[in-house]
Amino acid sequence: MKWLYILAAMIAATGGVSQASAQWREVETAHFLIVSESSPAEVEKLAQRLESYDKLMRLATGIAEDDPVKVRIYEVASTAEIEKALGVNDTGIAGFYDDNALGPYAVTPRRTRDGGRYFTPALVLHHEYAHHFMLQYFPAIYPSWYTEGFAELIASSQVLEDGRIGYGMPAKQRGNEIAAFWVPLTELLTKEKVSSVDRYAQGWALTHFFTFDKQRAGQLRKYLTAIANGKSYAEAAKIFGDLAALNREALRYVTSGSFDYRPVKVEVVRPVIKRARLLSQGEASLIGETIALRDDELSLYRKAGARKREASLRLANLNRIRVKNDRFPGDPFALYLLAESEYSSGEFARSEIATDRLLGLDPNHIRGLARKSLLLSTAAGKLTGPARAAKAKQARQMASKANRLDKADPMPLLAYYQSFNLAGETPSPIAINGLRQVVTTLPRDNSARQLLVDQLARDKRYDEAIGWLLPIANSPHESPRREVARELRAKLEAAKAGIRASS
Numbered sequence: 465m466k467w468l469y470i471l472a473a474m475i476a477a478t479g480g481v482s483q484a485s486a487q488w489r490e491v492e493t494a495h496f497l498i499v500s501e502s503s504p505a506e507v508e509k510l511a512q513r514l515e516s517y518d519k520l521m522r523l524a525t526g527i528a529e530d531d532p533v534k535v536r537i538y539e540v541a542s543t544a545e546i547e548k549a550l551g552v553n554d555t556g557i558a559g560f561y562d563d564n565a566l567g568p569y570a571v572t573p574r575r576t577r578d579g580g581r582y583f584t585p586a587l588v589l590h591h592e593y594a595h596h597f598m599l600q601y602f603p604a605i606y607p608s609w610y611t612e613g614f615a616e617l618i619a620s621s622q623v624l625e626d627g628r629i630g631y632g633m634p635a636k637q638r639g640n641e642i643a644a645f646w647v648p649l650t651e652l653l654t655k656e657k658v659s660s661v662d663r664y665a666q667g668w669a670l671t672h673f674f675t676f677d678k679q680r681a682g683q684l685r686k687y688l689t690a691i692a693n694g695k696s697y698a699e700a701a702k703i704f705g706d707l708a709a710l711n712r713e714a715l716r717y718v719t720s721g722s723f724d725y726r727p728v729k730v731e732v733v734r735p736v737i738k739r740a741r742l743l744s745q746g747e748a749s750l751i752g753e754t755i756a757l758r759d760d761e762l763s764l765y766r767k768a769g770a771r772k773r774e775a776s777l778r779l780a781n782l783n784r785i786r787v788k789n790d791r792f793p794g795d796p797f798a799l800y801l802l803a804e805s806e807y808s809s810g811e812f813a814r815s816e817i818a819t820d821r822l823l824g825l826d827p828n829h830i831r832g833l834a835r836k837s838l839l840l841s842t843a844a845g846k847l848t849g850p851a852r853a854a855k856a857k858q859a860r861q862m863a864s865k866a867n868r869l870d871k872a873d874p875m876p877l878l879a880y881y882q883s884f885n886l887a888g889e890t891p892s893p894i895a896i897n898g899l900r901q902v903v904t905t906l907p908r909d910n911s912a913r914q915l916l917v918d919q920l921a922r923d924k925r926y927d928e929a930i931g932w933l934l935p936i937a938n939s940p941h942e943s944p945r946r947e948v949a950r951e952l953r954a955k956l957e958a959a960k961a962g963i964r965a966s967s
Contacts, residue, residue, distance in 0.1 A: 488748040492739040494518075494732075495532055499743070499751070500539035502574065510539065510589075511736045513623070517590050519730040520629050521597050521618060531872065533905055535596045536569040537589065538755050543573050549756040551777040559588040561595045563908050564757045565804040565831075568596055571755050587637060591619035596908075603907035603935050604692040609652065613667030617675065620668065624727060632672055632725035638665040643719050649711040653687070653701040669718045676724050677717075680710075694934065746795030749788050754801060756781045759808035760911060764944035782809055789818075796825055803835050812842055830873050833866035837879035844887035856887035874902040878912055891919065903932065910936050910945055917952070926960035 486501040493511050495518050500507050514537065522529070540546060543558050549571065550557065559572045570592035573585050594615035598606075606614075620635040647661045652670075661667075674684040683703050690700035704710050758778060765771035782805045785798075792798045799822040806815035816839045822832040840859035844852050860883040866876035877898035884891035891899075896919060902912045913932060920929035930953060937949040 488743040488751065490741055490743060491737045492534070493736050494738070495534055496537055497534050498537045498539065500537075500574075501748075502539060504740075508737060510537075512732070513586065514589070514593065515732040515736050516623070516629060516730045517593060517618065517621075518597070519732055520621065520631060520728055521594065523728060523730070524631065525597075525601070527597075527601050532600070533567060533874070535593065535600075536567065537593075538569060538571045538751065539574055539585075539589075540571060540751070540755070541573065542575050545752060545755075546571055546573060549752060551756075551773075559592050561592040562758075563906070564759050565808070566754070566757075567906065568600070568908055569755070570596060587619045590621075591615040594618035599908050604688070605934060606688065607653075607656075607691070607697070609658075609661055609663050609667035610671060610688070611667075612663040613669075613671030616664055616668035617671050621725070626727075628727040628729050630725045631728045632676060632723065634723045634725075635665070635668040635672075638668060642666055642669050643715060646715065646718075649704075649714060650707045653704065653707060653710075654698040656697050670714060672723060673714050673717045676726075680704075692934070744792075744795050744797060746788065746792030746798035749792070750785065750798060750801055753781055753785050753788070753805075757801070757805060757808075759804065760945070764948060766944055766947065770944070778805075778809060781805065782811075794825065796822055796829065799825070800829070800831055800835075803832070807835065807839070812839060815839060828869055830866045830870045831875055833862050833869070834873075834875040834879040837862035837866065837876075838882055838886070841879070841883045841886035844883075852887055853889075856883050856889060859883035859887070874905045874909075874912075878902045878915075881915070885915065885919075907935070914945075914949075921952075921956060921959070924959075924963070926956050926963070930956050930960075 488499065488501045489504070489507065491498050491500075491507055491511055493515055496511065496514050498507060498511055498514070500510065502510070521527070546559060547553055547555060547557060550560065559570065561568070561570045563569065570589065572589040572592060575585065592615075594617075595611070597618075598611065598614055616635050616638070617632060620633055620637070621629050621631045622633050624630050642662070642665045645660075645662055646666060647658055649670075652658055652661060652666075674680050686703045687700050690703065691697065701707060756777075758774070758781075762771055762775055762778075765774050785802050785805050789795075789798050789802045799818050803815050803818035803822060806812075806818060815835070819832055819835050819839060822829055823836060826832065837859045840855055840862060844855035844859060847855055860880060863876050863879035863883055866873070867880065870876070881891055881895040881899040881902075884895050896916075899912065899916050899919065903909065903916050906912060913936060917929045917933045920926075920932065933949055933953055933956070936945055937953045
C-alpha cells in the first residue's frame with residue numbers, strides 16, 4: 465500500500481526534461497541509497513540533510529543506530545514523473561512511499577510549484593522518509609491522522625542558521641485555517657474512520673499538541689498502545705478523560721498563534737557518502753519503470769474494475785521494461801527488473817529466461833539466485849513424488865547459496881521458506897525462523913507477513929498469527945489487503961475460541 469503526499473492546492477508539473485549533460489548516479493550513506501541526476505554537490509547536500517533527519521527521528525524516538533535495510537530515494541524531475549508512475553493525472557500527489565521486490569523506497573520531486581514558498585521538495589522528502597521510519601521501527605496500528613501528523617511534524621522541522629534542526633516548527637505549508645475545518649476530538653479519537661478530517665493539517669496540529677504537552681504525550685502513547693492491542697477507538701479514547709475538555713484545550717493550543725519547537729543538535733558521521741556510482745544506461749532508462757513496479761498479488765483486488773485497472777497498468781509497465789531490455793540486452797539491472805516484473809505478472813517461463821540470462825552474466829547475483837530459487841519452487845509445486853522433492857531440493861540449494869553470499873539480504877531467506885511452502889512440503893523450523901527474520905527486517909512487506917500469518921495459523925498458533933496480522937488488519941488506510949486480513953482475523957479468533965471451548 466502506497467503512502468501518498470498530497471498538496472492541498474493542486475501541484476502542476478514543471479517540465480521534467482533533464483539536461484542532456486545530467487547523469488543518473490546512486491550514492492550510499494549509512495541509511496539511504498539515493499538515486500538522482502542532480503549534480504554531485506547537490507546530491508551530497510541531499511544526503512547530508514537526509515542523514516540529519518534520520519538522526520533527528522532517532523533522538524526523538526529513542527531508536528538506537530542499527531544496520532538498517534536502506535531505503536531507496538528516487539529524486540525525479542517533477543510531480544509529472546510521480547503521477548506517471550502511479551498511473552494518475554492532476555491529483556496533486558507530490559510524492560509517495562512504497563515497497564516492491566527491490567525493497568522500501570520513496571519518490572520525491574526536485575521541483576514543485578503552485579504550493580507556495582513553504583511547500584518544497586525537501587518537505588515532501590522528509591515527510592515520506594518519516595513514514596518509512598515509523599513503519600520500519602514501529603510497525604503497529606495508527607489512526608490515519610497520527611500517521612500523517614507525525615510525518616508532517618518531522619517534515620516541517622527546519623534546519624536553523626546554527627546547523628541545529630528546529631524540531632516541531634509550524635507547518636506553514638498547511639495554512640492558517642486548521643481550526644476552521646476542525647473535527648471535534650469527541651469524534652476523531654473515538655471513530656476508526658472519519659472521512660471529513662484533514663489528516664495532514666489537523667493531524668500535524670494534534671501531533672504537535674500531544675508531543676509538546678508532557679501530560680497529554682503520555683496519554684497519547686497509552687491510547688496508541690490500546691489500539692495496537694485490539695481495543696476499539698472509543699474504548700482507547702477513555703484514556704484522555706473528558707474529550708470535550710480535551711477538544712477545547714487542543715483548540716486553544718492551535719489558535720494561540722504560537723508553537724513551541726525544540727532546537728536539536730544533530731551530528732552525523734562524515735563523510736556522509738560512503739560509496740557512489742554512475743548508473744548504467746539501462747538502469748538509468750528504467751527509473752520510471754522501477755518506481756512504477758507493483759508486485760503485490762492481483763487477487764487482493766476483489767473489485768473487478770480495480771483489478772482490471774491494476775492489471776492494465778502493470779502490463780503497460782511490463783511492456784515498457786521488455787522494450788528497454790531489447791535496447792540493453794546485457795544490462796544486469798534491466799534483466800533483474802524484467803525477471804521480477806515477469807514473475808509478478810505470472811509469466812514464469814519468461815521470468816526464468818530473464819533470470820538465466822542474468823545468472824549467465826553474474827552467477828553470484830544474490831537477487832538473481834533468490835529469484836531462480838523461487839521459480840524452481842513454483843515449478844516443484846506442479847510436480848509430484850520424487851520429481852517434486854528433487855526440484856524443491858534444488859530450490860533450497862539455490863536459496864542457501866544466495867544466503868551464504870549475503871546474510872543480511874532477506875530475499876534468500878524468503879526463497880528458502882518458499883522452497884518448502886510452494887512445493888507443498890512442511891517448512892522446517894529453520895525456514896520458519898528465516899521467514900520471521902524477513903518480516904522483522906522488512907515490516908512493510910505485507911506479502912511476507914501474510915505468509916508468516918498463514919504458517920502460524922496452520923500450526924494452530926493463533927495468538928501469534930493474530931499478533932503478526934494486526935498491522936495489516938487494522939491499517940488506517942483502506943486497501944484490498946486490509947479487507948482480506950480482517951476476514952482472516954475473524955476466522956483466527958473463531959478458531960482460537962473453538963480450541964478454548966473444547967479444552
